[in-house]
Amino acid sequence: MTSTDDAPATDASRVRRWLRPLSIAVGGVTIAVVALGVVVYFGFLGGPPPDVDESDLTGAWKGDQGGEMHFREDGGFSATSVSLGADCAPGEGAPAEGARISGTGTWKLEDFPDEGPGADIVFRPDSGRVEKCRMRASFPDPDAPSKLYLMHEIGGHEVYKRK
Structure with missing residues (x-):
């Protein structure tokens, strides 16, 4: 059984x-x-590492609207008469049409998901109510890094070429 x-x-x-x-x-x-x-x-x-390195950014850049940017090897940044984003406006509200600003700051190499490699910039305007704001400078073509787009967190961009 x-x-x-x-x-x-x-x-x-x-x-x-x-x-x-x-x-x-x-x-x-x-x-x-x-x-x-x-x-x-x-x-x-x-x-993943960006397709560019710090040497592609360091040096002087001239904008198509007259602005100038200088990226230093030590991570320092200076700008003269660059386009102005709303978050960098010296007064309340949106900046005036064609407003420009100068200042200093710091930068680090970054790979932006939508724009590609470039610089994340913490910018300190020379004047106004804003202590600091963020801008991005990205290479539209990482294989030929001779042109940068300067963009702001809240709209605006300008094209820069190496001086």
Whole structure:
């Protein structure tokens, strides 16, 4: 009187019994390792390196509307008569049409998701109510970094070429 419940397990059924949990465990570990790699790469390292380096930015740049920007190797930045974004306006509200501003600040190399590589600029206007504001200068063609677009957090842009 033997029941199928009491029958000894075959070798194949024993293998199947431990193979499935093992496959699930290996898959879970693989997913965890990949996720950790993504977090480290994008979170701590800032993502893929830009196609340009600091030497592509350092030096003097002249704008198509008369502004000038100077990126120093030490991370310093100065600008004369650059286009003015609303967040850098010296008074309340939007800046006047064609408003220009001068000032200093700092910059660091950055890779912008929509614009590509360039400089993240913390700008300190020489005058007005704003202590500091942010601007971006990005290369429209990283393979030929001879032109920059100066953009503001709140609208506005100007084209600059190396002097």
